[in-house]
Amino acid sequence: MNAPLKRFTCADAWAIYTARHTAVYAAHPETQDYNWKNLGQKFGKVPVGKVDQNLVDEYVAARTSGAIGKPSATATMRRELALLLAAIRFCANRKRRLIPPEDVPAFDLPPASMPRERWLRDYELKAFFATAARNRTRSSQFGDTPRLSRVERFAYIALETGARKQAILDLSWDRVDFKIGVIYFDVPGRRRTKKRRAAVPISSLLRRVLLRAFRERISNLVLDNGGGVWAPIQHIAMKAGLFIGNPVAVPAGTKPPATGIGPHTFRHTCATNMVRNGVSLWKVAKILGNSVQMIERVYGHHTAADLLDAVEKISTEWRPTGDDSDLHI
Incomplete structure (x- = not known):
């Protein structure tokens, strides 16, 4: 001892x-x-x-x-x-x-935060990616065609795979298998943690993005380097009109205010869209590297349509069969 x-x-x-x-x-x-x-x-x-x-x-x-x-x-x-x-x-x-x-002390921890609810609707995604495309920078290395920006590559990968920020920052081209259409987010030899990294199929949309990014690659990392993506996302979100509040002009290279849209928002949007479109919670959990219980707790409210057959049976016996006048509305 x-x-x-x-x-x-x-x-x-x-x-x-x-x-x-x-x-x-x-x-x-x-x-x-x-x-x-x-x-x-x-x-x-x-x-x-x-x-x-x-x-x-x-x-x-x-x-x-x-x-x-x-x-x-x-x-x-x-x-x-x-x-x-x-x-x-x-x-x-x-x-x-x-x-x-x-x-060993005994004390109460501060209350847990509510699950993050912010997810991007279709019109917001279109505005974000259109704005990001307009703000690409030109490089003499790739001629007159502006290269896909880091923020675009990050957002597309996060949205189409549900991968966490660090997994995307760590992603190297040797773990993008175009032949069988799979991205392996787990780094060989990486220490295992509770935040599991999955092998995720490449969607048809993401394949188009990755093929172009591969042609434009300048390093072995899909995002070129391990630099942050939070600030670029804020700049694009504000320019796209997605900032809740009074928009402010923020010079490039300076830290912008938080817009409520961050790297995790795209992962959250990915999961939300899958659940809303009827993907089983088991498959969502497998793609995101979470437990089914966690997915049900955070995203279960998006599966309410599955309960329609149940609520339709509530008024089976007394429901009027005529028009709305029978309902007194």
Whole structure:
């Protein structure tokens, strides 16, 4: 048994958790640094046995107001605090016993956010892609024809496969199989996480996009590089008139305001359209790399048409057979 530290702080727990768990099992362990950047300001020097609901409430208030980091939503604070609790429990696990079990704190996490509801309707998708096409830049390498932009390639892939942002950023051309028509999003040798990456068939629309992108490729990555796509999406969304609120002019190269449309919106739109068009929840889950239970929880309300035969039987016995006058409407 390891001897417990005399004054085991949250920073100690986080360091051990990061080294022994995150660095080994997380696909992108560097993202933990962003969480600790805020958590450490409040909990870094606090002994794990002194963490309680009062400290957690103070942290939530500070994060909400912007006293610690940027003002954040409850979902962000919930994730941060859940990771802190996981780090402490990791150290208290009976396999390690770095701290006594009674030092594991008990506190309520901030409420979970509602599922994201924003998805793009057909007219919004047409406006987005038309605007993106008009804003392509010319390159002497490809003559007079403007090359497909990164934001177009990302949006088409996300919309037609439901892949997550990082999976698309990591996608290389050797995992796009045009012969059998499949994209393999999983990177060979990648650490396995809960966010599974599926092998997804290439739709007829996406094939046209990818064939052109392949002719115009400048690197082994489908998106050229691993740079961000959030800001370009905001610029195109505003130019396409999809920004909810007063449109603002944002110079190129500067950070735009959030429009409510982001990289995840295209994945969400992909799933929503499949469910609304009658694709089974099992197939949607397989394409997205989620569980059927999760898909039903988030997208199940789009399958209400399946219940029509049930509601039509509610008024079978008394339903008037005449025109609307029989209904007194």
